Amino acid sequence: MQETRWAQVWMSIGLLWFLLAIAIAPTNKIYQQGLVAFLWLPAMIFTWSARARLRELFHEQRWVYLPMLGLLIWSLISLTWTNASDISRESKRLLYIVVFLLFFPVFANGRTERVIRIMQWGGFGLAVTAVVAIVKFYGVSGNGLSARLEGLGELSHPILGGYVIGVAAVWLALWAPSTGKIQINWAVALAVLVVFVLLSQSRGAALALFLTLLAMPIWCNDRRSRVVAAAALIIATLAFLFFEPLVMARGVSYRPQILAASLQMIAEHPWCGLGLGGDYKVFASGQYFDHAHNLFTHIAIELGLPGLVLWCAIWFAALFQAWKVRETFYARGVIGIWVFSTLAMQFDAASLTGTPRAEWFISWLPLGLASVLVWARVKPDACDKISRLPNQ
Template identity: 50%
Template sequence: MLYEKNWARAWLGFGLVWFVAAIALAPSNKIYQQGLIVFFWLPTLIFTWSARAVFMDAWRRQPALWGALLLLMVWSGLTLVWSTAAEPGREVKRLVYILVFLLAFPLLAQAGLARIRHLLQIGGGLLALAALISIVRFYGVQGHPLLFRLEGIGEISHPILGAYVVGAAVLLLLYQVPHQRAAQLGWVLALACLGAFVMLSQSRGAGLALLITVVLAPLWFRDRHSRLIAVLAMLATSFAFYLVYDVITHRGASHRPEIFQVVLQMIAERPWTGLGLGAEYEVNVAGRLFDHSHNMFTHVAIELGLPGMLLWIAVWLFTLGEIVRARHTVLGKILLALWVYSTMAMQFDAASLSGTPRAEWFVSWLTVGLAMLLPWGRAEKGACGKISGST
C-alpha cells in the first residue's frame, strides 16, 4: 500500500514534527500554515484511497469517538445557517482542516507508537530550542528586565498561549528519559529551557495546569521517576511563591469570575442555537471588552449552543476513555497527563476550537488526534518502571 512506503511514513512523520515545532520556529504564521498543508494535509489526502481500510478500521475500533466528532462537525456546519460569520466558506474550510488533521493519525499509527513517541520527543526538543532562543532574545538582545512577561518567538509570542504550548512540550518530554548519558543531559537542558519559559511567561493558568498534572501523574505512572518530579514541582512552586509572591498575585483573578458571570448570561440568551460557528462576540465586564470567554467550554456554548458544547464534551470524554484503555502503554500514560493538563488549560483560556491550527490546538485537537493512535498500540510494553524514550 502507498501509505506503508518508507517515504510516505517519513513525509507524515515530518508533518507531525512540523506541527509541534514550527509553531515557534517557522518564520511566519503563513509559512507555518503552508507547511502544514504540504507536510500533513496533502499526504493524508494523497494516501486516503489506498488507506481506506485503515480508516474503516479506525471507525470500528473507536466508533464512539469518531461518531461524536462527526456529529460535532455536522452541527458546527449547520450553525452557519444563522451565523454572522463574515466568511462562512472559510469556516467550512477550517472544519475540513480539523477532519483531515485527525485522519492523519490512524495513518501515523501504522509506523508504531514507539516511532510516534520519538517524533514527539523531537518536536518537544525543537520547542525547547525555541524557548531558549526566546529567552535570550527577549532578556538578552532586547534587554527587557527579568520581571517583564516573556514574549516568545513565532506563534508562541503570546505570554499565555505560548506558555500552554510550551507546557504541553514539557509533558511530551518529561516522562521519556533517554538511556544514553549524553542524551539525558540534553533532556535535562531541554526541560530546563521549557520550564524557564513557562515561569518567565508569568502565565498562572499554564503553571497551575502543569503543576496539577505532575502532582497527579504518580497515580497512573506509579514509578519513582514521576513521584520525584511531583515533589520537585511542589518545592519549585513553593520557592517561586516565596521569591516573587507579589508578581504572581498582583493581577488578582484577571476578571475571570466576572467574565464567567457575563458569559453565562450570554449563553442563556441563545442556549440552543448559539451565535453560530465563527460569529464574533465581545464580553463586556465593567466597560472592559474581551474578545472571547477565556474558557473553552463556555466559548463553544456561545458559538454552537448547548448542543455543540455537549458534543465537544462527548468528544473530550471519549478521548479520555480511549486513553484510559491504553493506560498500560507509555504513550497512553503520557496522553493521560496531556489530557489532564489540557482540561485544566481549557478552564483558564484556550477559547478557540474551530480556528486554523494555532496554539490552542495543543490543548484540544492534538490530544484527540494522539488518542486516535492508541488502538494500534495497546499491546506496547515497557510502561512499568522507569519510562524511557528509547524503546
C-alpha cells in the same frame, strides 16, 4: 503505501513542522502553507491506502467519532444562522480539522513508538526555541526579569507561548527516553521548558503544568513519576515565594466576571448559540473582552448546549480510551497531555475551529494523539528511539 520510506519521511516532517514551525516560521502564512504541504497533503493522499487502519480505528473508538460526526454536522448546520463574515472559510476550517485528525492514524499505521519519537524530537526542538527566546528577550532586548517572557514566532504572546511550551514539558516528562546519555539532554530540555513557563508568568499555564506533574503518580505509579511530582512541588513552592508579588499583582484578571457574563450569553441563546465562527465580545466589569477565556463556554456561546454536550462527549471519551490502556507508555503521555489541556482550557482558550494555531496544541493535538491509542497494547512498552544522536 504509507509505509514506504519516503512517505514516512514526508509525514515525519509534517508533524515536526506542526510542532516546531509555530515558533520558527517567519509568518503565520508560511506556517499554514507548510502544514498544507507536509501534513494535510500526505494525510489525504495516504488515507485510501490506510483505510484498513481507519476502519479499525472507527470501530474501536466509535464513541469518540460518533459525537465527532455529530459535532461536525451540527457545526455545519449552525452556519445557517451564524454572523460569520465568510461561511465558506468556516466550513473549510472544519475540513482542515478532519484531515488533521486523520493524519495521526495514517502516520502511525499501528506503531505508537513512531509518534512518540517525533513528539520527543519536537519537545527538544521547542526547548531550543525556548532558550533562544530567553536569550533574545532578556539578553538582546534588555528586558528586566520582572517582564513577562515572550516566545518566538506565533508564541510571542506570553499566554499562548506558556501553553504550548507547557504541554511540551508534559509530553517530554511522560515520554522520557530510557537510554543513558540522552537522559541528561532530556533533563536539561525539560528544565528549560519549565523555566520558560515560569518566566512567561502565565498563571494558567503554570498551574496546569504544576497540577499535571503533581498528579502523574496517579496513572504512572513509578519511581520517575514520583520524582517528577516531588520536583514540581518544590519548584512551584520556590517559584511562588520569588514571584508572589508579580502573581498577586494582577489579581484574577476578571476571570470570574468574564465567566458570569459568558454564562449569561449562553442563557440568551442556549440551544442554537451564535453559530460557528460567530463574532462576539464578552462585556464584563464595564469593558469588552474578545472571547470567553474558557473553551467550554466559548463552544456553548457559538454552538449552544448541543455543541457543548457533543464536545464534552468527544473529550471525555478520549480520556476513557487512554485510561483503558494506562499501563502502556503511550497512554501515559496522552493522559498527561489531556489533563494539562483540560486545565489550560479553563483560563484562556479562545478558539476551537480557527486555523491551526497555539490553541490546537490543547484541543486537536490531544485528540489526534488519542486516535493512536487503538494500537497501544500491541507494543505496551514502546519507548524512545532517539538514542542515535551525534556523538553517541
